[in-house]
Amino acid sequence: MSETIHAIRGMNDVLPADAHLWEFLETTVHDVFRQYGYANIRTPIVERTELFVRGVGEVTDIVEKEMYSFVDTMNGDKLSLRPEGTAPAVRAALEHNLLYSGPLRLWYSGPLFRHERPQKGRYRQYHTFGVEALGFPGPDIDIELLMLARRVWQRLGIDGVELQINTIGSAEERRAFRGKLIEYFERRQDTLDEDAKRRLHTNPLRILDSKNPAMQALVNGAPRLIDEVGDVTRANFEAVQAGLRAAGIAYTVNPRLVRGLDYYNLTVFEWVSSKLGAQSAVCSGGRYDGLFEQLGGKPAPGAGFGIGVERVLLLLETAREQISKHKPDVYLVHQGEAAARVAPDVAERMRDAGLHVVLHCGGGGFKSQVKKADASGAQYAVIIGDDEANANMLTLKPLRKPAEQQKMPLDAAVTIIKNGI
Numbered sequence: 536m537s538e539t540i541h542a543i544r545g546m547n548d549v550l551p552a553d554a555h556l557w558e559f560l561e562t563t564v565h566d567v568f569r570q571y572g573y574a575n576i577r578t579p580i581v582e583r584t585e586l587f588v589r590g591v592g593e594v595t596d597i598v599e600k601e602m603y604s605f606v607d608t609m610n611g612d613k614l615s616l617r618p619e620g621t622a623p624a625v626r627a628a629l630e631h632n633l634l635y636s637g638p639l640r641l642w643y644s645g646p647l648f649r650h651e652r653p654q655k656g657r658y659r660q661y662h663t664f665g666v667e668a669l670g671f672p673g674p675d676i677d678i679e680l681l682m683l684a685r686r687v688w689q690r691l692g693i694d695g696v697e698l699q700i701n702t703i704g705s706a707e708e709r710r711a712f713r714g715k716l717i718e719y720f721e722r723r724q725d726t727l728d729e730d731a732k733r734r735l736h737t738n739p740l741r742i743l744d745s746k747n748p749a750m751q752a753l754v755n756g757a758p759r760l761i762d763e764v765g766d767v768t769r770a771n772f773e774a775v776q777a778g779l780r781a782a783g784i785a786y787t788v789n790p791r792l793v794r795g796l797d798y799y800n801l802t803v804f805e806w807v808s809s810k811l812g813a814q815s816a817v818c819s820g821g822r823y824d825g826l827f828e829q830l831g832g833k834p835a836p837g838a839g840f841g842i843g844v845e846r847v848l849l850l851l852e853t854a855r856e857q858i859s860k861h862k863p864d865v866y867l868v869h870q871g872e873a874a875a876r877v878a879p880d881v882a883e884r885m886r887d888a889g890l891h892v893v894l895h896c897g898g899g900g901f902k903s904q905v906k907k908a909d910a911s912g913a914q915y916a917v918i919i920g921d922d923e924a925n926a927n928m929l930t931l932k933p934l935r936k937p938a939e940q941q942k943m944p945l946d947a948a949v950t951i952i953k954n955g956i
Contacts, residue, residue, distance in 0.1 A: 545651070545659030555861055556851055560844065561644070563690050564664050571683050573642040573666055578623035580646065584613040589829050590622035592797025595738065601649040616648035620665040621798070621823065621839055622830070628669055629832040638670030644844075656811055656846045667839035674771055676838055677802050677822060678778035684806055684818050684840060685784055693808075693850050696817060698784060700804045701792040702772040703740075704764040706825060709800075712763045713739055719757050726753050740793045759790045768801060775802050798823040804840070811846055818842045862912035864956050865892045866934075868904040871921035878919050881929065881945060885917075888949045892917075909934055914956050917948065 542548060549557055568575075584604050591597050603616040617623055620643055633639055644664045651657055666683065668676045681698065688696050703709060716739045720727060728750055731742045743754055764772075779786050792803055803821030811817070820840025827835040865885060869878035882894040893911055895904050901918070908916040918930040923942065931948045932940035933955070943951075 543659070545653035547658060547660070553848075556848055557844075558861065560691065560847060560851065564687055564842070565642075565644075567683065567687050567690055568642040568664075568666060570686070571640070571679070573640040576624060576627060576641045576643050577645070578617070578620070578627050578643065580617055580648075581614050582617050582623055582626070584615040586622050586626055586830070587615055587618060590625070590798055590826060591619065592738070595797060596741075597649065601651055603648050603650060618647055618649045620645075620647065620663055620841055621667060621837075622826070624665070624667045624839075625669070625823075625826050625830055625832075625837060629827065629830060634670045634835060638668070641667045641669065643667075656843070656849060658845060662844035664842040664844065665839060667837060669837050670835055671838065672824075672836040674774040674778060674802070677775050678782060680820065680838060680840055681779060681784055681804065682782055684842070685782075687818075687842065688806075691847070691851065693847070695810065696806050696808050696850075698779075698786040698804060698806055699789040699792055700775070700779075700786050700802060701761060701789050702764060702768055702802055703760055703793055703799060703821075704768045705800055708764050708768060709740065709760065712758070712760050715758045715763070716740065716742075720753075723753060726750075738797075743791045744793050754791060760793075761788070761790045771801055798826040798829060800824050802838075808846075808850060811849060816843070817846045817850065861891075862914075863893045864890045864913060864952055865915050865917050866908035866911045866913040867892055867894045867917045867919070868901060868908055869895060869919040870901055870904070871924065873921040873924035874919040877924045881917070881919065884945060885949060885952075888953070890949065890952060905932070908932075915952050 584602070587602060588598055597618050602618050605614060606612070607614055624641055624643060628634060628639065628641075642665065644662070646660050646662050648660055650659055653659060666680065668680060685698075688694070704712070717736065720731065720739060720742060724732070727742075728747050730747070731750065734741050740760070742750075743757060761772075776786070776788075789805075792805060799821045801822040801824070804819070805816045806818040807815040808817055809815065818840055820838070822836070822838040824834070824836045826837055827833065867878055867882050867885075869875060878894060882892045885892045893913065895907065899907075901920070905916055905918075914933070914935050916932040916934055918932055918940070920930075923929050928942050928944060929948055930940050930942050931951060936955070
């Protein structure tokens with residue numbers, strides 16, 4: 536007998552017992568996005584590798600060691616499974632000239648792929664809800680994005696999610712700061728870990744984001760970019776903070792927050808939860824005004840964020856019992872040749888009336904079928920035997936209320952069920 540095939544490590548099945556949580560999350564988040572006027576966009580899972588090299592950054596962890604990349608054997612194209620959602624959305628906006636009629640609000644959802652060490656809250660295939668506000672230059676859109684995220688937490692009933700913000704200035708300001716940072720760390724090379732040594736001359740800002748406890752004292756003593764930015768950047772950051780205060784959104788300025796993608800500038804942010812351990816960020820984003828130009832388009836402002844679906848689901852685990860599973864209105868029980876002929880039509884007519892109906896399949900006696908009806912969570916069992924079938928009737932049995940079962944025509948049963956659910 537051949538060996539059983541298993542899923543790829545870090546790529547997980549979503550089983551029926553958990554699907555109701557995903558459905559609740561998807562329905563809630565999509566509704567909030569629509570409330571704010573964001574339109575859905577869907578981009579391919581596979582993109583040209585160059586999109587992420589140019590957009591995300593050649594010396595980022597994502598491009599250097601985390602992407603699933605391959606060469607198309609048909610034409611030699613270098614392709615990658617998308618590791619993030621912003622660059623594809625901007626690519627689509629450029630390719631289809633979506634900003635021709637003015638600024639645009641977009642949202643998307645779906646799987647992303649990174650070859651990381653799987654752990655709780657971090658997987659090789661993971662899912663995101665993303666929003667991108669394209670063509671809006673001012674800090675007002677940054678504030679709207681953060682208000683939108685807050686509403687998501689409120690609608691989901693998640694508390695204890697805290698907002699951290701920072702400014703990483705302009706590209707010119709970061710280049711000037713980069714020299715100071717390299718000089719600081721070069722004087723302390725003996726205390727750098729291997730990741731920091733590798734990043735020192737390629738992407739020194741990423742050292743500030745180190746999660747290595749042994750590096751924290753060194754990182755805390757490093758120069759701070761927020762102290763080096765100019766008046767324009769500072770005024771922009773003050774405007775964002777003023778907007779957050781006016782909106783009643785609590786926040787903390789985290790001067791070590793730099794984000795791991797090169798396209799960010801000015802305001803960056805993370806929503807974090809202490810309930811998730813090391814993988815504490817549930818939503819991350821910021822402004823990326825240079826990305827359009829990096830991808831070959833005319834300069835245009837942009838800002839957005841991504842919500843980690845699996846991490847939000849971990850926060851919803853505590854409310855699992857309060858989030859109702861989808862249960863049928865009716866479980867249709869039948870036995871006998873005549874009943875077997877009419878039962879599918881009865882189920883379809885009930886569905887035409889808007890009811891959720893499970894039709895029993897696989898045989899079995901009335902007693903075992905009624906047990907399955909009860910286990911399904913349905914409000915009612917509809918029972919059809921040959922006698923009911925020949926009389927064009929059915930028996931309606933309430934499963935969740937102390938009421939007697941009754942024989943009646945289909946239309947009468949539909950009325951009672953609709954009034955009772």
